[in-house]
Amino acid sequence: MKKEEIEQLLAEYVTGKISAQNRLLLENLLANDPALKQEADEMVALWQMMDNTIVDGNDDEQFYNMLHISKQNENSGKIINLKSKAWLYAAAAAVCIIMFFAGRFTAAPVEVIKYKTLIVKQAAPAPLQQQVVKIAPLAITPKLPAKVKPKAKVEEPSALAQQLRSVYVSERIDAIGKLSTKKTLSKDELKLLELALNEDPNPNVRLMVINSMRPLINIDGAQQVLISGLSRQNNLLVQSLLVDVLVETKSKEAIPQMLALLDNKNTDVIIQNKIRGGIESFIN
Amino acid sequence: MSDEFLMLSVKNGDLDKAAIIYGRYKKKLYQFFFHRNYGDKEASADHVQQVFYRLIKYRNSYKEEASFNTWLYSIASNIRYQDIKEKQRMNVGLTDYKIPESYDHINDEHQALHQALKTLPETHREILMMSKFLDMKYDEIATINGCSVGVVKTRVFRAMQALRETYFKINQL
Numbered sequence: 001m002k003k004e005e006i007e008q009l010l011a012e013y014v015t016g017k018i019s020a021q022n023r024l025l026l027e028n029l030l031a032n033d034p035a036l037k038q039e040a041d042e043m044v045a046l047w048q049m050m051d052n053t054i055v056d057g058n059d060d061e062q063f064y065n066m067l068h069i070s071k072q073n074e075n076s077g078k079i080i081n082l083k084s085k086a087w088l089y090a091a092a093a094a095v096c097i098i099m100f101f102a103g104r105f106t107a108a109p110v111e112v113i114k115y116k117t118l119i120v121k122q123a124a125p126a127p128l129q130q131q132v133v134k135i136a137p138l139a140i141t142p143k144l145p146a147k148v149k150p151k152a153k154v155e156e157p158s159a160l161a162q163q164l165r166s167v168y169v170s171e172r173i174d175a176i177g178k179l180s181t182k183k184t185l186s187k188d189e190l191k192l193l194e195l196a197l198n199e200d201p202n203p204n205v206r207l208m209v210i211n212s213m214r215p216l217i218n219i220d221g222a223q224q225v226l227i228s229g230l231s232r233q234n235n236l237l238v239q240s241l242l243v244d245v246l247v248e249t250k251s252k253e254a255i256p257q258m259l260a261l262l263d264n265k266n267t268d269v270i271i272q273n274k275i276r277g278g279i280e281s282f283i284n
Numbered sequence: 285m286s287d288e289f290l291m292l293s294v295k296n297g298d299l300d301k302a303a304i305i306y307g308r309y310k311k312k313l314y315q316f317f318f319h320r321n322y323g324d325k326e327a328s329a330d331h332v333q334q335v336f337y338r339l340i341k342y343r344n345s346y347k348e349e350a351s352f353n354t355w356l357y358s359i360a361s362n363i364r365y366q367d368i369k370e371k372q373r374m375n376v377g378l379t380d381y382k383i384p385e386s387y388d389h390i391n392d393e394h395q396a397l398h399q400a401l402k403t404l405p406e407t408h409r410e411i412l413m414m415s416k417f418l419d420m421k422y423d424e425i426a427t428i429n430g431c432s433v434g435v436v437k438t439r440v441f442r443a444m445q446a447l448r449e450t451y452f453k454i455n456q457l
Contacts, residue, residue: 004434004438007438007441007442008438008441010441010444011438011440012437014441014444015440017421017422039445039448043444043445043447043448046451047444049393049394050315050397051315052394058314058333059329059333060306060310062333063310064303066333066337066340067299067302067336070299070340070341071299074299
């Protein structure tokens with residue numbers, strides 16, 4: 001066994017922190033070495049002597065007084081736990097609330113601006129009345145007195161025409177619906193539909209016009225109405241439906257307009273494809 | 285009841301358990317400080333009171349898994365370190381800090397042992413005090429000193445060997 005190992009065993013032995021196995025090992029060593037045994041025994045005696053070298057000079061009363069005071073503080077702390085952070089938060093919240101209300105009552109009054117939203121129900125505007133004034137050609141009637149003027153003939157617009165000029169989309173659609181129920185259409189009615197197809201700002205109305213004209217496409221002038229609207233549509237859906245109807249009816253009169261659309265770079269690809277398909281069907 | 289259990293009870297508000305700890309450690313701590321304070325009886329007693337004052341005051345800092353002896357040693361060494369700094373601030377040298385023969389020894393043998401302890405190197409004496417009076421295990425001492433357990437054991441042995449030689453020399457005078 002090395003010297004260092006023996007020293008470490010002796011340290012454990014002297015301080016009383018030796019295991020049973022090491023104790024047995026060391027006692028065998030000590031039995032064979034009386035000088036080492038004497039040294040170990042003297043060290044153990046000195047170690048034990050250290051326990052009683054000094055008279056205890058502690059003041060127990062001082063400790064118990066301190067303990068008593070600590071217990072009192074502990075008990076008072078239990079009633080209101082000042083160390084707890086919750087009290088700090090509660091105090092801070094209370095101060096904020098007090099300052100808020102104090103500020104409200106002491107601050108200068110601020111002018112309160114109230115905003116209200118008013119909804120005004122405006123009466124529907126009266127439909128625009130288009131007055132067509134037809135002036136009769138001046139007849140050379142030198143004999144007539146100068147004061148006599150030819151009377152202007154004023155045509156009153158029909159109820160449907162008035163309805164088509166309504167500001168409400170529903171009324172305009174209703175008017176077109178009424179037209180679609182008819183078996184035949186007069187020239188004036190076709191003009192009204194053409195006007196609606198080309199000028200109405202609402203695409204739904206224009207779609208309604210096209211749909212209403214589908215069963216009446218064979219009427220004289222109906223195809224022209226649709227063809228006239230082909231180049232004026234800016235809505236893809238309306239333009240698409242228009243092409244569909246014209247292709248369905250195989251309207252050859254529409255081919256120049258369709259070709260013009262095909263050449264136009266602004267025309268949508270979908271429309272262009274439909275036109276190509278339509279023209280091919282015409283050829284075949 | 286183990287020291288750790290008692291300390292946890294103190295931590296949880298049962299301050300009466302501190303009296304049991306005091307009963308177990310008051311003499312050991314007194315001796316620890318006595319040998320570290322060059323035999324100053326009043327300073328040692330004062331330091332013991334400070335240890336228990338801090339033990340109660342900072343009880344919440346005690347961790348369940350920590351060794352009680354190690355924690356107690358950290359308090360004791362802090363107190364001693366602060367005391368040394370205070371003395372230095374007041375321009376009192378460590379040599380002046382000695383108060384010779386102000387302690388009460390039971391007999392001449394004990395006085396000789398105390399004299400022999402004073403001659404030990406600081407590191408050896410510290411380890412001896414930690415093992416003897418604070419009942420610290422070798423691995424705890426090794427952790428605090430940043431060395432291996434083997435080194436601690438060797439130092440204990442060397443310290444005891446030197447103590448024995450000095451003690452017999454003093455007795456022969």
